[in-house]
Amino acid sequence: MTVISRPERSAPERSLSAGELAVTRQLLIHGPATRGDLGERLNLSYASMSRVARALIGGGIASEDLEPATAIGRPRQILTAVPSARHVVGIKLTGDTAYGVVCDLFGEVLGSAKAALPAAVDGVVPVTGVVKVIDQLATKLARKVPSLDGIGISLGGVVADQSIVREGSFLGWTEVDLAGPVRERTRLPVIVTNDVAALAREQLWFGAGRTHSTFGVITVGAGLGIGVVREGVPVEQTIDNGHLLAHAPIDSNGPLCGLGHRGCVAAYLNREDIEAQASAVAGHPVTMADLIAARAAGDPAATARLDAAARALGHLIATFAGGLQTDCIVLAGEDAAALTDSAGLNEVIADRLRPGPRELQLCELTILTTPLTFTDWARGAAVTGTQYALGTT
Numbered sequence: 396m397t398v399i400s401r402p403e404r405s406a407p408e409r410s411l412s413a414g415e416l417a418v419t420r421q422l423l424i425h426g427p428a429t430r431g432d433l434g435e436r437l438n439l440s441y442a443s444m445s446r447v448a449r450a451l452i453g454g455g456i457a458s459e460d461l462e463p464a465t466a467i468g469r470p471r472q473i474l475t476a477v478p479s480a481r482h483v484v485g486i487k488l489t490g491d492t493a494y495g496v497v498c499d500l501f502g503e504v505l506g507s508a509k510a511a512l513p514a515a516v517d518g519v520v521p522v523t524g525v526v527k528v529i530d531q532l533a534t535k536l537a538r539k540v541p542s543l544d545g546i547g548i549s550l551g552g553v554v555a556d557q558s559i560v561r562e563g564s565f566l567g568w569t570e571v572d573l574a575g576p577v578r579e580r581t582r583l584p585v586i587v588t589n590d591v592a593a594l595a596r597e598q599l600w601f602g603a604g605r606t607h608s609t610f611g612v613i614t615v616g617a618g619l620g621i622g623v624v625r626e627g628v629p630v631e632q633t634i635d636n637g638h639l640l641a642h643a644p645i646d647s648n649g650p651l652c653g654l655g656h657r658g659c660v661a662a663y664l665n666r667e668d669i670e671a672q673a674s675a676v677a678g679h680p681v682t683m684a685d686l687i688a689a690r691a692a693g694d695p696a697a698t699a700r701l702d703a704a705a706r707a708l709g710h711l712i713a714t715f716a717g718g719l720q721t722d723c724i725v726l727a728g729e730d731a732a733a734l735t736d737s738a739g740l741n742e743v744i745a746d747r748l749r750p751g752p753r754e755l756q757l758c759e760l761t762i763l764t765t766p767l768t769f770t771d772w773a774r775g776a777a778v779t780g781t782q783y784a785l786g787t788t
């Protein structure tokens with residue numbers, strides 16, 4: 396007989412004060428630092444910094460060590476964040492599967508698991524069944540860590556109030572409260588967020604945010620996703636679900652997108668649209684993987700189609716960076732590598748940045764590419780859950 400015991404789940408910890416949170420973020424994003432350096436960076440007085448350091452050490456979020464004395468003078472005290480201070484489960488929901496990871500405070504993945512979601516009934520995946528699957532995954536993942544401090548859930552769609560799935564087309568959901576029932580069942584802090592917004596949060600702490608306070612995130616794959624961090628603040632919900640950028644015109648003689656625009660960014664870049672156009676020409680179903688394989692074999696039509704997609708991505712990156720006024724765009728998604736392989740992308744960006752004859756200003760864009768497997772999506776949800784559990788949202 397197998398006895399399934401519920402792993403220990405810790406009571407929600409006290410949220411951190413604004414000062415404690417600011418110092419924790421500094422330690423996570425930029426690494427260990429002295430009290431003096433932190434106080435200076437965050438404009439905290441000696442007394443405030445001492446109070447914050449004491450609270451963080453007392454709460455187990457940070458530890459303090461004396462720097463080995465290298466010269467004459469007092470050895471300096473170095474504050475370091477403690478990875479095991481928090482453990483949070485992140486879940487990425489697709490239309491049929493829940494992908495889960497459990498991460499520590501540093502976003503390190505300590506375990507992963509996945510489970511099938513219940514089948515849709517009349518096009519709608521039953522919410523109670525999804526809540527049950529999430530609870531089971533969290534219970535399984537909790538066995539890998541001493542205790543759990545929260546759950547972050549992400550999905551493609553529109554999410555309001557960090558809880559309500561306003562539009563979750565993969566699941567057939569409209570106006571579904573997901574955080575409430577999961578919180579009730581697991582007795583843990585729960586946050587629900589758009590999946591690209593979660594990825595932007597993850598990048599803020601552990602990626603582009605280390606060097607840029609403002610940056611954009613583009614995901615290319617099953618859908619085209621847009622995420623934004625402005626002056627260190629992640630934008631929770633885009634105003635347009637990314638439409639203004641995704642459907643910007645590129646060529647009035649180009650192919651049609653699913654919405655009927657001729658030659659918009661999505662018409663060239665959206666995987667569904669690319670596959671539909673290639674299939675129509677071939678007279679049989681053609682997938683993105685088929686196109687990539689055909690290009691590798693030297694097929695000119697597949698090469699041209701992927702090059703056109705890469706050029707559209709170049710335009711999207713340039714327009715996004717210009718609108719957001721950032722020189723950093725993070726590119727992720729299953730199809731990103733296939734498009735960055737193409738010279739068209741860099742050619743378009745270089746041409747968009749090219750100064751006129753009497754212009755001196757030359758901007759350079761930093762394009763960071765990051766892998767995006769289901770584990771990476773789930774990790775974004777976990778980092779969002781950690782930020783929520785710490786009280787940053």
Ligand SMILES: [Zn+2]
Binds near residue numbers: 641653659661
């Ligand atoms: Zn369009």
